[in-house]
Amino acid sequence: MTEQIPLVDYLELGDDPHLVANECTSCHARFFDRRNACASCSGTDFQKVKVSTTGELKAFTIVAFAAPGVPVPFVAGLIDCDGTSVRGNVVNVEPDPEHVSLGMKVRLTTYPMGTDEAGTEAIAFGFEPIS
Template sequence: MPPEVPLVDYLVLGDHPHLVARQCRDCAARFFDRRNACASCGSATGFDDVALPEEGVLRTFTVVSVAAPGVPVPYAAGVVDLDGTSVRANLVDVAPDPAQLRAGMRVRLTTFGLGTDRDGVTAIGFGFAPWEK
């Protein structure tokens, strides 16, 4: 299998792809970027990695109809609640149509290839697809 690299540092690939947030040791606020101090409580005691669930709830969404040159439109983007952690991502495997999307619908993390460089390394991105238990 050709090598794959995640597009963002907080995407973990493998048999069970998932996202990892940085959780404040004092107030448990979660972030996806590197921080020296917590933006929620101001603590500088540090952060721990916490794996997020693969399933969540779509809280809100928009259908994007105008984008930068070369970006195909329309597409749907949303905010997903993963057990209390908000994640912004595109909605995939569903038509970008408000009749197909609704706040409160269950979604599941999915990964996909974004392109391969001349060395055969594929960049992997993530989105959320509708999911019912």
């Protein structure tokens, strides 16, 4: 089997792909990046927590004009995953306002981005409508 690597280190692959946040142990603020301290309470202790793989689309845009090399149009969104906000693309949907709507229910999905020289496959994530 091809070796796989996630696009970002907060994407956990395997049988049950999900996102992992760094949660501040004192105020429970959640972050996806490497932390020096908590932006909310300045605490320095964090624990890894699994983020819900389903959520609601709180905001979106359909990007029609982007940097060269970025395929357009695509849907960029803000997803509320049971109280944790996540940034991601809405995938497996027609990128037009008739098919994407505020409040729509979505779930995490993963897809291969390509294989590098060493034969490692990168895996990205997006959110697809729950039909």
